Amino acid sequence: MAGHIQDRWYKTEPGPTGKPVRVKTDRHGSGLRYRARYVSPDGAEKSKSFPDGKKRLAEEWLSRIEADMSRGDYLDPDAGRVTFESYTAEWMGSQATDLATRAAVEMRLRRHAVPHIGHRSLASITPTHLRQWLRALEDVGLSAAYRRVIYAHVSTVFTAAVDDRLIRVNPCGARSVKAPRREPRKVKPWTAERVMALRAALPERYQAIVDPAAGCGLRQGEVFGLALEDLDFADGVLHVVRQVKLLRNALVFAPPKGGKEREVPLADSVAEGLRRHLLSCPAKEITLPWKTPDGQPVTANLVFCAPGGNPLRRTRFNDRVWRPALDAAGIEATRGNGTHALRHFYASVLLDAGENIKALSEYLGHHDPGFTLRTYTHLMPDSSTRSRAAVDSVYAQFERPTRPQDGPQRK
Numbered sequence: 001m002a003g004h005i006q007d008r009w010y011k012t013e014p015g016p017t018g019k020p021v022r023v024k025t026d027r028h029g030s031g032l033r034y035r036a037r038y039v040s041p042d043g044a045e046k047s048k049s050f051p052d053g054k055k056r057l058a059e060e061w062l063s064r065i066e067a068d069m070s071r072g073d074y075l076d077p078d079a080g081r082v083t084f085e086s087y088t089a090e091w092m093g094s095q096a097t098d099l100a101t102r103a104a105v106e107m108r109l110r111r112h113a114v115p116h117i118g119h120r121s122l123a124s125i126t127p128t129h130l131r132q133w134l135r136a137l138e139d140v141g142l143s144a145a146y147r148r149v150i151y152a153h154v155s156t157v158f159t160a161a162v163d164d165r166l167i168r169v170n171p172c173g174a175r176s177v178k179a180p181r182r183e184p185r186k187v188k189p190w191t192a193e194r195v196m197a198l199r200a201a202l203p204e205r206y207q208a209i210v211d212p213a214a215g216c217g218l219r220q221g222e223v224f225g226l227a228l229e230d231l232d233f234a235d236g237v238l239h240v241v242r243q244v245k246l247l248r249n250a251l252v253f254a255p256p257k258g259g260k261e262r263e264v265p266l267a268d269s270v271a272e273g274l275r276r277h278l279l280s281c282p283a284k285e286i287t288l289p290w291k292t293p294d295g296q297p298v299t300a301n302l303v304f305c306a307p308g309g310n311p312l313r314r315t316r317f318n319d320r321v322w323r324p325a326l327d328a329a330g331i332e333a334t335r336g337n338g339t340h341a342l343r344h345f346y347a348s349v350l351l352d353a354g355e356n357i358k359a360l361s362e363y364l365g366h367h368d369p370g371f372t373l374r375t376y377t378h379l380m381p382d383s384s385t386r387s388r389a390a391v392d393s394v395y396a397q398f399e400r401p402t403r404p405q406d407g408p409q410r411k
Contacts, residue, residue: 003036003037003038003039003062003065004036004037004038004062005034005035005036005037005055005058005059005062006034006035006036006037007033007034008025008027008031008032008033008034008035009024009025009027009028009029009033009052010022010023010024010025010028011023011025031049032049032050032051032052033050033051033052033054033055034049034050034051034052034054034055034058035047035048035049035050035058036048036049036050036058036059036061036062038062038065038066040074040076041069041074046076046077046078048061048077075165075166075167075168076165079123079165079166079167080121080122080123080124080161080166080167081121081122081123082121082122082166083118083119083120083121083122084113084114084117084118084119084120084121084122084125084157085114085118085119087122087157087161087166088109088113088114088118088157091157091160091161092105092106092109098254098291099247099248099291099292099293100245100247100254103247103248105153108149108150108153109150109153109154109157112137112142112150113133113150113153113154116132116133116136117129117130117133117154122158122161122166122167123166123167125158125171126171127171127174127176127177129171130154130171130172130174130177131176131177134147134151134177134178134180137150137180138180143183144180144181144182144183145180145182145183147180148179148180148181148182151172151179151180152179154172155170155172155173155179158170158171158172186378187344187347187348187375187376187378187379188336188344189341189344189345189347189348189379190341190342190344190345192345194329194331195210195214195342195345197329197330197331198210198325198326198329198331200329201325201326201328201329202321202322202325203321203325204280205277205280205281205307206304206321207277208273208274208276208277208303208304209223209304210342211269211270211273211274212226212238212270212274213339213342213343213346214342214343214345214346215267215269215270215273215346216238216264216265216266216267216270216346216363217264217343217346217347217363217364217365218238218240218264218343219243219256219257219339219340219343219365220314220338220339220340221243221244221245221254221257221314222240222242222243222256223304223339224243224244224302224304224311224312224314224317225242225243225244225253225300225302226238226240226302226303226304227242227283227300227301227302227303228278228283228301228302228303229300229301231266231271231274231303232266233266233271233275236265236266236267236268236271237263237264237265237266238263238264238265238266238270239261239262239263240256240261240262240263240264240365241255241256241261242254242255242256242298242300243255243256243257244288244311244312244314246313246314246315247292247293248293250289250293251288251311251313252288252289252290252291252292252293252295253288253289253290253291253298253300254290254291255291256365257365258365258367260365260367262362262363262365264363265363274303277303277304278303281304281305283301283302283303284301284302284305284309285299285300285301286299286300286301286302286305286310286311287299288311318338318339322338322339343364344376346363346364347360347364347372347375347376347379348376348379350363351376351379351380352379357369357372357373357376360372360376
């Protein structure tokens with residue numbers, strides 16, 4: 001056995017004849033009688049107390065401890081006592097993702113998980129607690145997509161706790177705990193008329209922002225980070241190598257989303273719009289830290305800047321420039337009508353022109369063509385007409401046999 005059972009109510013002493021006898025201790029009749037003790041693999045003594053009449057339970061508990069240690073499956077019974085909030089803070093401190101991602105994950109956990117289960121110890125959190133938590137998130141009106149993201153963060157925390165040998169299983173893995181289901185939502189791209197109406201409604205110095213977004217599929221931060229040196233007018237190529245990000249209220253240069261630099265075809269019409277813009281608003285030399293507010297300074301000649309020559313800040317641009325332009329163009333300022341709508345427009349134009357998913361995925365900077373397909377498959381043109389034409393074109397190369405006349409023929 002991994003340890004021994006101490007009886008706190010009796011002790012053994014030498015009797016009058018020299019033989020050991022059991023005598024009552026000062027604690028006889030009070031408190032928990034049996035104390036199961038063992039030495040853990042790290043050399044620390046561990047124990048658990050049991051009431052009178054439960055010696056068999058103490059022995060079974062020690063037997064399980066011994067079996068776990070022999071299999072290399074031992075967990076410190078006290079390890080799971082750390083609260084979800086405390087462990088989450090420790091886990092966040094060990095993450096190596098970029099600062100913006102860490103800030104977003106920390107915010108979601110702090111706002112939507114810690115208030116519900118943060119006070120509970122890891123070992124005490126059950127599937128019931130998680131089901132109640134998920135229902136509470138739904139009741140406050142969070143979208144299924146956002147709840148799904150939060151749930152994934154919480155599950156990752158529990159998985160890390162399992163890896164750290166604090167708990168044995170991830171309660172999110174229980175069959176009765178269901179991740180929020182994705183809401184079926186199809187992208188509805190803007191029409192060309194709406195894109196041009198929005199472009200005309202923007203202040204003159206910002207009108208050309210529409211061109212690399214709707215004509216090259218750039219994200220907002222990538223448009224803000226577009227530099228003169230990224231434009232290859234001769235070969236018709238736009239290089240996407242950086243974006244402007246807002247981290248802790250500070251602007252920084254950072255790689256494109258997912259760290260994926262890419263090259264995008266630069267259409268003549270987009271190139272002409274950018275040339276005209278640069279004639280009236282020359283590129284500005286801007287220096288910002290790289291990736292983090294205390295990162296290495298990096299300089300780029302930005303194509304788009306604020307009137308004072310400062311880099312564009314997304315919150316200020318959206319509030320003071322984009323939303324007023326939406327109103328002026330008669331477009332409702334809803335979630336689907338942000339600058340990302342121009343990116344969807346670009347995808348719809350390419351698909352309608354017959355571009356393949358793999359190429360579109362590369363141009364958009366997606367991590368996986370499958371994601372591009374799932375997002376835009378409903379925009380792909382109907383292939384039935386092309387299929388019929390393709391078969392007809394093959395058959396047209398051969399002369400069809402003449403259909404024989406009915407009945408016997410006389411010579």
